[in-house]
Amino acid sequence: MTARETRSTCPYCGVGCGVVIESDGARITGVRGDPEHPANFGRLCTKGSTLHLTAAAPVIRQARLLGPQRRAHRGATPQPVGWDAALDEAADRFADLIGRHGPDAVGFYVSGQLLTEDYYVFNKLAKGLIGTNNIDTNSRLCMSSAVAGYKQTLGADAPPACYDDVNHAELIFIAGANPAHAHPVLFRRIEDARRANPQLRLVVADPRRTETGAMADLHLPLLPGTDVALFHGLLHLLLWDGRIDHGYIERHTHGFEALKATVRDYTPREVARICGIDEAALVQAAQWFGASRATLSLYCQGLNQSTSGTAKNAALVNLHLATGQIGRPGAGPFSLTGQPNAMGGREVGGLANLLSAHRDQANPEHRAEVARLWGVPDVPATPGRTAVEMFEAAARGEIKALWIACTNPAQSLPDQRTVHRALERCEFVVVQEAFAGTATASYADLLLPATTWGEKDGTVTNSERRISRVRPAVPPPGQARHDWQVAVDFARRLEARLPRRRTDGATLFPYETPEAIWNEHRESTRGRDLDITGMSYAMLERAPQQWPLPEGASHGRARLYEDGRFPTPDGRARFADVKYAPVAEPRDARYPFSLTTGRLRDQWHGMSRTGMLGRLFGHVAEPAVELHARDMARLGLRDGDLVHVASRRGALVLPARTSGEVAPAQAWIPMHWGEEFLSGCSESGEPVYGVNALTTPACCPHSRQPELKHAAVRIAKA
Numbered sequence: 001m002t003a004r005e006t007r008s009t010c011p012y013c014g015v016g017c018g019v020v021i022e023s024d025g026a027r028i029t030g031v032r033g034d035p036e037h038p039a040n041f042g043r044l045c046t047k048g049s050t051l052h053l054t055a056a057a058p059v060i061r062q063a064r065l066l067g068p069q070r071r072a073h074r075g076a077t078p079q080p081v082g083w084d085a086a087l088d089e090a091a092d093r094f095a096d097l098i099g100r101h102g103p104d105a106v107g108f109y110v111s112g113q114l115l116t117e118d119y120y121v122f123n124k125l126a127k128g129l130i131g132t133n134n135i136d137t138n139s140r141l142c143m144s145s146a147v148a149g150y151k152q153t154l155g156a157d158a159p160p161a162c163y164d165d166v167n168h169a170e171l172i173f174i175a176g177a178n179p180a181h182a183h184p185v186l187f188r189r190i191e192d193a194r195r196a197n198p199q200l201r202l203v204v205a206d207p208r209r210t211e212t213g214a215m216a217d218l219h220l221p222l223l224p225g226t227d228v229a230l231f232h233g234l235l236h237l238l239l240w241d242g243r244i245d246h247g248y249i250e251r252h253t254h255g256f257e258a259l260k261a262t263v264r265d266y267t268p269r270e271v272a273r274i275c276g277i278d279e280a281a282l283v284q285a286a287q288w289f290g291a292s293r294a295t296l297s298l299y300c301q302g303l304n305q306s307t308s309g310t311a312k313n314a315a316l317v318n319l320h321l322a323t324g325q326i327g328r329p330g331a332g333p334f335s336l337t338g339q340p341n342a343m344g345g346r347e348v349g350g351l352a353n354l355l356s357a358h359r360d361q362a363n364p365e366h367r368a369e370v371a372r373l374w375g376v377p378d379v380p381a382t383p384g385r386t387a388v389e390m391f392e393a394a395a396r397g398e399i400k401a402l403w404i405a406c407t408n409p410a411q412s413l414p415d416q417r418t419v420h421r422a423l424e425r426c427e428f429v430v431v432q433e434a435f436a437g438t439a440t441a442s443y444a445d446l447l448l449p450a451t452t453w454g455e456k457d458g459t460v461t462n463s464e465r466r467i468s469r470v471r472p473a474v475p476p477p478g479q480a481r482h483d484w485q486v487a488v489d490f491a492r493r494l495e496a497r498l499p500r501r502r503t504d505g506a507t508l509f510p511y512e513t514p515e516a517i518w519n520e521h522r523e524s525t526r527g528r529d530l531d532i533t534g535m536s537y538a539m540l541e542r543a544p545q546q547w548p549l550p551e552g553a554s555h556g557r558a559r560l561y562e563d564g565r566f567p568t569p570d571g572r573a574r575f576a577d578v579k580y581a582p583v584a585e586p587r588d589a590r591y592p593f594s595l596t597t598g599r600l601r602d603q604w605h606g607m608s609r610t611g612m613l614g615r616l617f618g619h620v621a622e623p624a625v626e627l628h629a630r631d632m633a634r635l636g637l638r639d640g641d642l643v644h645v646a647s648r649r650g651a652l653v654l655p656a657r658t659s660g661e662v663a664p665a666q667a668w669i670p671m672h673w674g675e676e677f678l679s680g681c682s683e684s685g686e687p688v689y690g691v692n693a694l695t696t697p698a699c700c701p702h703s704r705q706p707e708l709k710h711a712a713v714r715i716a717k718a
């Protein structure tokens with residue numbers, strides 16, 4: 001066969017690097033960075049540069065789900081079934097449960113790894129056709145606090161900065177993020193910028209001294225969960241030093257006086273006590289922040305995965321508003337997305353509390369606008385269940401059917417005991433997946449084979465609001481279908497079984513191509529903050545584009561709020577007068593360690609792809625709990641000794657390892673290993689898998705994002 005090259009996008013992190021896929025038309029044979037893609041200019045990290053190997057690995061090919069399968073009953077071996085029979089059964093079961101118990105008896109749990117087009121159809125299926133807002137996504141575990149923080153302060157879920165700002169900053173402030181491992185190509189850009197400008201300072205606030213922290217001019221090893229106090233402490237010092245931009249505050253914001261009164265109490269001594277850091281280090285950070293003419297803050301899960309997630313995000317944005325460090329080259333708060341398309345999912349409203357084009361489910365006008373766009377009588381007013389709530393409701397028997405697409409909640413959600421109970425109790429579970437052997441697949445009544453990277457066609461949006469094309473290089477294997485196609489085929493069958501929703505009787509799902517779906521989404525953005533009515537697939541064929549790009553514009557906008565106007569009713573940003581609150585589960589005598597979780601450089605999520613390639617274990621070969629040398633000695637441990645790690649919800653046995661990154665009384669476990677490698681039991685003896693056997697389901701009250709970054713645990717030699 002002839003060699004072919006296909007330009008596409010890496011399916012891993014939110015940097016959104018462009019790739020060139022080499023194939024022979026049937027098999028992917030190589031991958032390299034796309035030199036013309038503005039996210040990476042040809043660079044790829046270890047994960048991206050081995051994509052072709054994971055696609056071609058025999059073990060991955062064996063792990064693929066190649067045809068629909070059905071279980072006659074729970075515990076039975078799944079048997080092959082035709083697509084028509086599978087989707088007819090799914091439509092019959094959903095229609096029956098909706099008819100008997102109402103639309104909120106079903107739920108959809110989808111993924112930030114779906115493409116924007118997939119997301120759009122699932123969202124319309126739930127909210128437009130069935131009439132339930134019970135659709136949420138693993139992006140809830142990733143970005144929902146950033147969404148809530150932006151909306152609370154700036155008025156819209158729109159990251160104001162862009163990657164190029166790294167080259168214009170005088171100070172880069174990284175909080176709760178480890179881009180050296182989680183966003184490697186962006187980190188290379190930071191390293192380049194420091195080489196080009198030795199005056200560029202780097203301050204890192206992180207409980208661990210990660211590779212990113214080790215490279216910083218100043219590392220603030222704050223105690224887990226104390227970020228709000230840190231940011232308020234910095235603002236207190238900036239006020240004291242006269243480093244506040246009163247003109248900017250006067251012209252472009254509201255609410256500074258209330259915040260000023262709040263931060264008065266966050267004296268350096270008090271903040272040093274709460275955060276467990278040196279007072280001098282805090283003062284140094286404030287001096288650098290105040291003296292910098294352009295400060296760029298990069299942040300990720302350390303802020304988001306917290307019961308104070310929204311407050312942490314808002315408190316950091318406060319610092320930028322108070323100093324006028326926003327809307328200028330090199331300046332602004334910039335949330336980094338964990339997943340490849342958490343942004344695209346937010347854009348189409350694919351979360352329980354959102355609607356298309358950054359509209360709010362709780363807003364009656366927004367619901368009416370979306371109902372008009374879709375041609376349905378209404379969009380339901382009842383709030384949907386967010387990720388953790390959805391599985392808790394299923395465990396109580398309130399949600400009776402779950403449709404899970406492209407994600408593995410039986411490993412990735414906190415409090416695994418409840419998740420497993422939920423999946424067992426559900427009357428009908430559909431799992432739509434590329435891979436057959438995930439922990440969640442073992443609960444499926446129906447398993448539907450989906451396409452994956454290298455086969456899919458559509459779009460994704462990266463952290464800097466840049467929409468890129470994802471293109472197929474090879475045909476789907478076996479009977480696998482695209483996620484949007486599966487959702488459309490199911491939705492059309494369900495339409496025939498439920499009372500017609502469209503007033504003109506036409507189908508709500510007339511799509512034959514991903515472009516047709518994207519065009520409908522594009523129209524829904526008209527006049528909104530993310531207006532892309534000037535964008536088209538044809539334009540994206542030429543180059544990826546940032547939003548907004550309204551009709552008539554020739555290119556997207558690199559950074560937002562340059563004119564000081566914000567998408568609020570009066571155009572002014574709002575300071576959030578938030579207070580510091582401790583973690584949900586503080587350490588105590590019974591559980592004396594603070595457990596945090598996170599990513600390794602060379603692995604991705606539940607390892608369904610990266611876990612298949614031996615060379616990606618060269619960096620870290622096996623799961624372990626990392627501890628400070630002092631704690632290792634106190635517990636009588638040597639590297640490799642097995643320990644029993646227990647929280648109030650479950651326990652695991654795994655090796656312990658001394659780490660120079662972890663502070664005393666803290667423990668760190670990577671998030672990747674699950675069922676086959678890291679199993680344990682719940683407090684009541686049920687089997688549970690991976691680090692989320694230990695984590696807490698406690699959520700931020702505003703974003704409903706769970707506190708995956710902190711749980712109290714005890715550790716003892718096994």
Ligand code: SF4
Pocket residue numbers: 010011012013014015016017040043044045046047048049183184185186
């Ligand atoms: Fe892929 Fe992220 Fe690596 Fe880029 S930095 S190659 S998007 S994993």
